[in-house]
Amino acid sequence: DGGITQSPKYLFRKEGQNVTLSCEQNLNHDAMYWYRQDPGQGLRLIYYSQIVNDFQKGDIAEGYSVSREKKESFPLTVTSAQKNPTAFYLCASSRGLLRGGSNTGELFFGEGSRLTVL
């Protein structure tokens, strides 16, 4: 079945450590996104990528990094510079570019990764 796979589902990290969250999609979507979800704050955009080897900062990119070496993959690294990394992280993808008329605006989400810093 086509979809988005995030791993790991749960992750624990010590302060000062970097950690990488995996996101893989087999929907053949061009655009991919990372959102952070905190209780009472909804979803906030971290990074997004419209094509391979290109990505843009979202609203809360500080302390995070991404890469897009393959169309199917968009890993997120939470660095030690992120001051409050404990959160639920959601990866999503969309068909076509959001800027283009072909995109309906529908995002397809993975099941999320919950990161806890000890």
Add this chain to the structure above:
Amino acid sequence: GNSVTQMEGPVTLSEEAFLTINCTYTATGYPSLFWYVQYPGEGLQLLLKATKADDKGSNKGFEATYRKETTSFHLEKGSVQVSDSAVYFCALKGYSTLTFGKGTMLLVSP
């Protein structure tokens, strides 16, 4: 910039009650509007959408009408079920991304 405001939850209802979750937005022009739903422990999934003024989106008994005069997109359902318990997010499509509201938790009891 774009923003979405939703009513705060949780909204607690008994089964078969009528549901309304309010959503208003601020944006340039007339963006497409969406409702997403998140069931416990899962990611979000699209519930319904509307792309222009006066459009009504509908799915699984839920409805929402795009009202440009009040910049609103309220979610309604005539008779909720326990299985509707989830968090509901209103969103609008900006130039390159979606902007989400903070979400409203719905709890339905038997």
